[in-house]
Amino acid sequence: MFTKVLVAEDYEIANQGIIRILNDEIGIATIHEAKYCDDAYLKFRKAYNEQQPFQLLITDLSFREDHKVQTRTSGIELIEDVRKTQTDIKVIVYSQENRPDKINMLFDKHKIDGYVCKGQNAVKELIACVEGVYNNNTVFPPELTNTSADNLMVHLDDLDIILLEELAQGYTKKEIRIKLKKQKITPNSESSIDKRVSRLFDDFKAKNTTHLVAIVKDLGIL
């Protein structure tokens, strides 16, 4: 089993929970923790330079920024930076994210070894994931394979989320169009935005924009 693991997770309680699992349930002796991406990277570098590298990185995706200035604001950047230095390190992502395409992207693009979704059964999943990754397997979360139940979920891509957020902030379609153009995000015509939002109406069975925002707020998507 792994003997030296780094845990990057900004929520302290979750951090402690992971450590407890690794320690008590799996029996990993050396576990280091970090509350910030930068901090995690420093600990990783130190261990690497001292010829006692970590064998496994368990990281969250989103880190809240408080007072500390962070050069790495997301777990993805951390993963990329770590992999650049130590290609053979195993990486498990532990995150709230449950959008299949997002999770698949992590496996495809960032070559992570495992993913555990924050949730009710996270302990069992985490244990299985660590063991699977130790045996050189790629461990997908049950949420991803059990698409039967969760397939009812509406597929939302990044643009959908952006539109929902902008609408929730009270911007008009015209303002959103201009914003998208400025950020070079396509499609950005008012017509395409209309089409997108109309599709969201259908997906969420919303009568109008206000209703739509209320629904996604209730679902916790925004």
Place this chain on the structure above:
Amino acid sequence: MFTKVLVAEDYEIANQGIIRILNDEIGIATIHEAKYCDDAYLKFRKAYNEQQPFQLLITDLSFREDHKVQTRTSGIELIEDVRKTQTDIKVIVYSQENRPDKINMLFDKHKIDGYVCKGQNAVKELIACVEGVYNNNTVFPPELTNTSADNLMVHLDDLDIILLEELAQGYTKKEIRIKLKKQKITPNSESSIDKRVSRLFDDFKAKNTTHLVAIVKDLGIL
């Protein structure tokens, strides 16, 4: 210090984290955990009936049930049911919720003894909270005391709430007018509704109806 504590939290990792803190940092011997509200209540009843009651309940507010978010009162219901049976039990809520009015409501209406906000510094806060509650203090979260100044309240009467709810459900002003007339609620002219909603725009600094609903959803008013 407390010797017997019940932890109700559906996220297993967070659950484990809390237990670790209580165990390793505070030195509480007997800690029971529950992933569901009902389960927590059963464990509580059993201990109470066996004359070995819990001295402290640490609970989340929202519990997921079968993948579906049940954001409403489940944690609150647990607190109420527990208090009905054992009035002297101490209650600490550990939740993501950071809306001042919501948290204040817990102290005012449900007489909780402490609140810890899920976050980066939750460990220190949790330890301080448990110790404070043990000393019969009421422990407010730092988030609450810091933002107490900008906690400006807008007075909303019944009609305001009705209008907000109808708008959030996607009804047009015309539909709302007809509904109000049918229920003999005055004022019910479209003009009056316009005026009301415009005043709400000012109160909440909203750009339009969609923005307004998003804001009040975030504030937990709806």
Place this chain on the structure above:
DNA sequence: AACCACATTACAGAAATCTGTAAGGACATA
């Protein structure tokens, strides 16, 4: 090349939103 499926974009029109102004009613006070 030809074809098809699909996305983007432009445009148009009916409906709804939002913001004014103005008229009338209710109510209190002098």
Place this chain on the structure above:
DNA sequence: TATGTCCTTACAGATTTCTGTAATGTGGTT
């Protein structure tokens, strides 16, 4: 009664929303 304030209501007009249709572009297949 007269006056002023506040609320309700009607109405108007500019803007935005929402839903169509149609033209064009794009990528993949045969």
